[in-house]
Amino acid sequence: MIKFVIMAEQLVELNVTGMHCNNCAMSIHKLLEKKGLQDVLVSFASEEVKFSTGDRQTLPQIIKDIESLGFKVVDEANLQPTPFYDKVENKFIFCALFTAPLLLHMVLPWHFLHNQIVQLILCLPVFLMGCLHFGKSAFSSLKNGVPNMDVLIFIGSTSAFIYSLVGTVQNLGEHYLFYETCATIITLVLLGNVLEKRSVNQTTSAVKDLMKFQQVTANRVIKDGVEVVSAKEILSGDILLVNEGDQVPVDGDVLSGDSLINEAMITGEGIPVSKTKYDKVIGGTIVQQGNIRIMATKVGSNSTLSQIIDLMKKAQAAKPPVQKLGDKVAAIFVPVVILIALLTFVITYFATDAGLQRSMMNAIAVMVISCPCAMGLATPTAVMVGLGRAAKNGILIKGGDTIEAVANTKYVLFDKTGTLTTGKFGIIEIKPEEGFTMEQIRGVITAVEERSNHPIARSLVGGLQAYPQQKIILRTATEEKGLGMRAEDVDGNNYFLGMAKHKTPDHFNLTLYRNQVRMAQIAVDDTIKPDAASLIAQLKKTGITPVLVSGDKALRCKVLAATLGIKEVHAEMLPDDKLKVVDMYRKKGKTIMIGDGINDAPALTQADVGVSMNDASHIAIQSAKVILLNTDLKSVVKFLQISRHTLLTIKQNLFWAFAYNIVAIPVAALGFLNPMVGAFAMAFSDVIVIGNSIRLKSKRIAP
Template sequence: MKKYKINNLDCQACSIKIEDNLKRLGIVKDVSIDFATQTILLDTEDIDKVQQVIDKIEPGVFISESISDNYQGKFSKQFKCDQKFRNEKSSFLTNIISFMKQKKRLFILIALLSGYIIGLILKSRILIETKSKFVYFMSNYIIFIIIYMLSGYEIIIQAIKNLLKGGFFDENLLMSLASIGAFIVGAPEEASAVMLLYNIGLYLEDLTIDHSRKSIKALLELKPEYATVLEQNEQIKMFPSEVKIGQVVLVKIGEKIPCDGTVIEGNSYIDASMLTGESIPIFVKENSNVLAGTINMSGILKIKVTKTFQESSINRIMEIVENATHKKAKTELFFNNFARVYTPIVFIIAIITAIISVLFFNQSVTESLYRACVILVISCPCALVISVPLSYFAGLGAASKKGILIKGSNLLDALTDVETVVFDKTGTLTEGKFKVSHIMAQKGYSEKQILEYAAYCEFYSNHPIANSIRNYYYEIFHKNTIDTTRIKSYKEIPGLGVSAIIDGNHVVAGNAKLLNQKIFSRDNVINSFNKENGMNYNNNKISDTTVYISINDKYAGCLIILDNIKKDSKTAI
């Protein structure tokens, strides 16, 4: 199954028609067209034959290059800056052109709507002031005919094309017949209104699709842009999809890891929140496994690639997001099939209504034709064919904007039957932002002293917990900086904590694993604090993000770092 770009699709009905015809081909094993993203998932060995069939169904619609692989080509160090500039320039120009096209369409619709309103005003004034039927006829028709042709010519042309190809019953034909009938019965303003309002509806639908598409694309920005491969003492930059298993990549501070692999040199904290939702950085060292898309935060890493980018977790997530709209819900499939039966039934009902009105209710031909036109307009299947898939696409886009991955439209329906929900805690029910909630100080030290030693010891660390300690220090001491001249011999102990000489005192700040080896027992710390302060803390209150402080190799206290629960978590649950 490969994914292709399909161009010049005008409507949802066209995509349904093409999809149905391709499914009947023996050379096509499976096919799914998504009108919103203008893509087609296709499993076939003869793409040329598929294109020939599409040409017969919808001339002008064509399949372009495969977009299964987002990366192509290679670039050197010297080319990197030029490539980045061209990409930014291209993106900027593309955005400008897209903006102008979108606004041009909006301005045209506003102009047509204004012309329509002016036409209604002129019609009422001329009707009162003139006695000439010819003048009234010309003023009544000429403005509305212009508005009608400008807003509806594409629909009429498409209806004619469908008739020539044998595709008789569709929304284009219904709209064309209804509007032409309105002209025949002497209601040109209603004929032009039908086409104008239809175009305004399409414009609003396109805006919704574009908004949802941008939300989905924004979620895909977590993919790594390039990889720095080490070959014969040279650093070669290439796209992640070109990196082979066994090659060694260099990842500097702040860069995204390009492929899944194993660390062979260096240690660092990595931010995996975009993949796992865990806001606490993960410490990695030699022989640690790392995932593509995670961010290197504190040290230089050399990583031996164990999986190609196409097999990586991040690429699988991207494919899930990009192809979500191809997994159609039962409701979508039902309305797509229903429209094919519904449209000819509406057409037949309109004809029967016109005949019955004349034969059995003694109505004029003009009035009966008018009633038939009304049925054709109000019963047009566009609302069903377009709005149902559009609502699912908008739902997927809204979820993506909030960072929620949904594997397909079918799963949106499945959510209505959910009875049990399992939540991740950090960053989901909690804010993912750490804050010092309490300070435990041993005899001989105050809480402010423990906080001050901790803030100075953690000053050079970029770990989120270190940031929370410094921020709390600034808040309590009403300062916005730290006197770095008091800090000497700073040392980071990977995965455990930090140490420094502060005002001549050897201070260590770290986790229980670091300090427990030398000077204290976790249970003893808790029992001692409860006894001294008359409190009842227990092991559950002391979280894994507690920072323990020792001064001159003696336990001095600890800081409890908690992640606050979101205000709307209770409502969400």
């Protein structure tokens, strides 16, 4: 069966196996574009092909054309294990068994191994396997006008086989036998495919690890008790029982019970979070202590985990601008290499009198050493590992292009509340009037604010608990919206705690009165995040200018900026004003905007890179290109470091891929490289590029 999902907008999703690198993905991409399909997205990492079409009836032909390129469209839901004979590992082992004796004849004096018929018998199964594995793909790619690397391998190995076969039929002697060259080329390239497949699996492990969290069972509460069901079967509104040690199957709200939940797979923070009635829980997190009963709220594709996986898949498929050069070269690579191989043959044969044998071996060496796959793998493998490492640190990057956009950042613009500050208010300073003590004032504030449900009131009460107070007993307390609290104590004293009646140039924004006599002025503000100062210092150390852009009062913004060491401040900014500020800085250099992802949405969209300081419940905000699930400011530094090192890895990979081909092709053309050595070098060029990308997984990352 074939899986495709057609949504209202006619979006088709296919699961396609057999893609080894970005060149494979490019061949499918070009095919679909030639057919006039829109919104084409091909990811060899997730084995997904997506496109939009207005005509469903063309689907069977589109699928047939994709399979004609040598790939296979499968139904992921009913995916059968790969047949034994179709596994690339088994193909390699099969070929290696016949190739080994062919190579041994070069070092062992056993007469029968030098027999041309024996060599033909040993080489034939390997050549036929090569025809099946590389030939079909090569022919289909040529037919569709998108030649791939298999064309080079097939022409090279076939040339060596036919040359040797002619020598055998005409009994021209051992100088015309190159069966071992044909077999070795095929076997070594298959070995490269095996190593490449395993390496690519490691680069895509982040998405696969997250997908494993979806494959769990759940205890669904029913009338007769509890039934065990798959997480995929859970519907919104179902009541689920989650016990200690269990994984929360889907997003939901806690109905009863208390627990400690490890949310590290979402936020990157290893400290368990306490959950009780009315709290939200996220699918995939682990209950470390306690038992809870939850009601499912977000299931299937609406769950936080599904959105994260979808974002990562899209991000892995998004190409950074640096990849465009590699794609352009890879697109014309195969025809150019074939042309170089032909010129090598002609020049060597006619200009140097080297003879047919030497000319052909040089041409074959050119074809088998060339490796467009290394260029095709250079960028996506580094991007996949970089995005995976970021995700494990609670950082969701929405596209590989975002990583390059972060490079050479000149300015980082910060919103104030919820970004550099916690959003939790506390008393910054109390200024008592003459005749009143600090203990009296604290006692009145606590007594009055205890009667209010306002978040700021609760913050003030909590902040004063640790300090000595003179207790009072209130008879009444009423809240006047937009003004403050009025109260009367048992002794008949009237109190008012609220907004300052007269604007003052200082930072005091609350005033406390007793019987219309001012007792104190109070400065209340949200508290600065613990890591804010060190973040600003690190940015400045790396040559990035921090800028505060806030809708808050100018004086409060200046106080915060002075505390953190920020020199450029834009206060009392409305959303439209923030857009103008972002535009102004973008004209000066690359600009990142960091905000809470809600009221800063326009500015986040306008910046080169928008970063949302948010929690998992707001993961779907589309305005930002980066979402920090863990609102710890250390995540900002980690994001910048991972992006910088990922881009560095991409550049290293591209350098190796280009340098390898620039050096190897002329060396092969000049006859300094045996085709077998060329095949070996080609097979491992991919592995070196992928290995460098995998190194990013555990590499020590510094600013």
